[in-house]
Amino acid sequence: MARLNLLEETRFEKVPVTVYENPQIASKKVADRIAALIKKKQESGEKAVLGLATGATPVQVYEELVRMHKEEGLSFQNVITFNLDEYYPMSPNSKQSYVTFMNENLFDHIDIKKENIHIPDGTLKKEDIAEFCIAYENKIEALGGLDLQVLGIGRTGHIGFNEPGSAPNSGTRLVTLDDLTRRDASRDFGGKENVPTKAITMGIGTIFKAREIILMAWNKKKASIIKKAVEGEIAGEVPATYLQLSDNTEFILDEDAASDLTRFNTPWLVKDCLWNDDLIKKAVIWLSNKVGKPILKLTDEDYNNNGMAQLATEKGPAYNINIHVFNKLQHSITGWPGGKPKADDTQRPERAEPAQKRVLIFSPHPDDDVISMGGTFIRLVDQGHDVHVAYQTSGNTAVWDTDVLRYVEFAMDFNKSLGKDQGKLESIYDEMREFISKKQPNEIDLPEIRDVKGFIRKSEAIAGARYAGLKDRNIHFMALPFYETGKTVKNPVTEEDVKLTMKLLQEVKPHQVFAAGDFADPHGTHLVCFNIVTEALERLRKTEKWAQDTWLWMYRGAWHEFETHEIEMAVPLSPQEVSRKRNAIFQHQSQKDRPVFPGDDAREFWQRAEERNRETAQAYDKLGLANYEAMEAFVKWKF
Template structure:
């Protein structure tokens, strides 16, 4: 019976999928499997031939293998590796090369013979590439093929660098990279314009010859493409769907990457559910959107015809369910994000008391506050709350080099205008210009340059917060140490980051904390900053009484938005408030028009924010609620002792 239930749950899935609670658990399982292959081959006095991948996905797998080598004596002397791909052209000693990547994360830490390592050569003349690729395939064949090929998946659905349009029988070859792939790699190269347009990659047909294939994916960023690869029709538009043809493939996912698979996203379509309140809310909103009817017009027949007959059988009539979910949505809407004074707050998202709250907005970068919750920010100030904003990082990697020269030139001219000596400043300016002439993508800037970039972002943050109505005394610049590397890759978080955050919290003792909860930020800064806040509050909750009255609200907007069923506070914005929010964002001139790191969305930040806010309001209206101009959305974090 259990097997039949599993088949029912996975009937939408066209290949085997194993889901683990989190990336670290999944990566450990994959590493253990690789170790088993190596040891089995060692026992038989044979070579283990492994196909390896690069990118963020396999990093923890490699870390586990290194740990097994160092602590458990796992030897790699009988291992031969073939990497999937390499950018072209690419020097092997470049920071962005996969030779460098593999050395940093695996090869330099284990005892694999260097002659056993094979990575496509990004330095070849073009007319030699075809013969080289054929030789690469022949070497794999002469060794009896790959015992295991591990894969990641790109958001285009590429495996290796087999982009949309690749043939299922394609071999190792030179390819042209998809624009989305290059945008995703932009941060590693200091901008998309520096990302190579081509790469050498094993083909889909090469991958298929492996005796075993494991495709790994972590995080919600990969959820939509995983759904297409696992449940979609086979198509050259999503090369990973070709893996459905293989009898030797497994997908290993964490819960976030699996979250859009039918059995997790809409489980009522595949099995009987335990209908708790959040699942009912999600299902009813889904049904309303699916058949494009307002919630209050849904009927028992609608429920029965869309896999939700169990719900009306167990819980009650469609009428009662509709009213309950509609009321939940209605009660999430508030024009009083700090709570409405002297009002019944039993069905409001925020408390009525104290009437004037201390509100602390944490902004990972110097513009996330106004981009993501600028309307709410302004409203909190207008409604008389004691609002503070804390900029957690300097954001100094996201300023164009040309802006640095422009600001320094202005400073030189200003000093001259007041008869102030500029000799030393002009020397610094000359050093900057000389450095920019030889600067390579992602080189660490000179300290003076990093400082100027930080000053630019700081002055803009002041302007934005002042426009929202804050006094300078309520504007805090933290410059958390983990970020201040000058590199796109940041240092690990330390106790210093947490203690600095605790000190600010203790100083303000806020009733409300707002923090960026859009963990799909492609640069990872948002989730790091959120974890610092969470750790600081968790520690303080053990000893300080005021924290029991401190609520933590998560906002999104710069990169993503909460699903409607997740939203617990929706703050409607009038057309005038949308305009004021836009003006607050405009204070961040260095991020306008074309930011340094736009992610995969090339719209300006203010455009993204307005369109997302309007979409949230539209979604509420489509469900049968009032028609607002725009809405900013929030979800309340539940601490362990509140769950």
């Protein structure tokens, strides 16, 4: 019976899928399978032939394999590896090369024989590539093929660098990279313009010949392409869908990457559900959007015709369910984000008392506060709360070099006007110009350049917070140590990061904390900063009464909003408040027009924020609630 139930749940899935709670658990499971294969081959005196991938996804797998080697004696003497791909052209000594990646993450830490490592050569002359690719294929075939191929998946659906349009029988070859693939790699290269346009990749046909294929994907960012790869029709536009034709492929996902699959996203379509309030709210909003009706106009027929008959039968009639969900949504809307004084707060998102709260807004970068919750920030100040803002990092990697020179030139002119000695400043300025003229992509800036970039962002943050109405004494710059590396890849979080955060929390003793709850990218600064905040609060809650009474509200950044069914507090903004928020964002001039790290979205940050807030308001309007100009959304963190 359990097997039949699983088949029913997964009936939309065209390839075996295993889902684990998080990437750590999933990575260990994959590493265990690789280790078991290596040991089995060792026992029979055979070679284990592995196809390996690069990128963020397999890093924890490699970490676990290294741990097994050092702590458990796992030997790689009988292992032969073939990497999927390499950028072209690419020096093996470059920081961005996959040779460097594999050495740093795996090969330098295990006992594999160097002659058993094979990675496509990014230094070849173009006329020699075809011959190299044939030889690469022949080496794999001469060894009897790949025993196990490890894959990640790109947002275009590519496996290896087999971009949309790749043939299912393709072999190792030179390919042109999709623009989205290059944009995703741009941070590693210091800008998309520095990302190679081509790569040498193992073909889909080559991958297919492996006796076992594991495709791994973590985080929400991969959820939409995973749904296409697992549940969509086989199509050249999504090369990973070709894996549906394989009998020896398994997708291994974390819960976030699997979240768009039907069995998780709309489970009522594949099984009987245990209906709690959260699931009912999600299902009714989904139904309202699907049939294009406000919630209060949904009928029993709508429920029955769209896979929700069980809900209508158990909790119906439909109108009772509609009223229940409509009221929950209506109660999430408040013009009093700090709580409405002397009001009945039983149906409100935030407590009425104390009437004037101490509020601490954590901003990962120096502009996240106004971009993500600028309207709420301003309203909290206007309504008399004791608002503090804490900028967790300097954001000094996200400033153009030309801005540095412009600001130093201003300082030189200002000093000159005061009759001050220019010698030292001019000397530093000359060093800066010389360095910048020869600077390589992602090269670490001189300390003086990093300082100026940090000063620029600090002055903008102060201007933005002042515009929101904050007193200078309530503006805090934390400069958390994990960030201050001068590199786009940051250091691991340490005890010092947590202790600095605890110290600030103890100084303010906030009733409310706001923090950036962006979990789409596990390697992003937002998630790292959020985890530091929650760790600090968890520790304080064990010993300090005020911390036990602190509520933590999550906000989202300029790229994505919470789903409507997730929102627990929606703060409506008038046209005038939207304008005030925009002006607060405009104080961050270094991030205006063309920021250093724009992401996929070509719009300016203020445009993204406004359109996102309008879309949230429109989503509520379509469900039959009041039609506001814009809304900022928040979700309460459950300790």
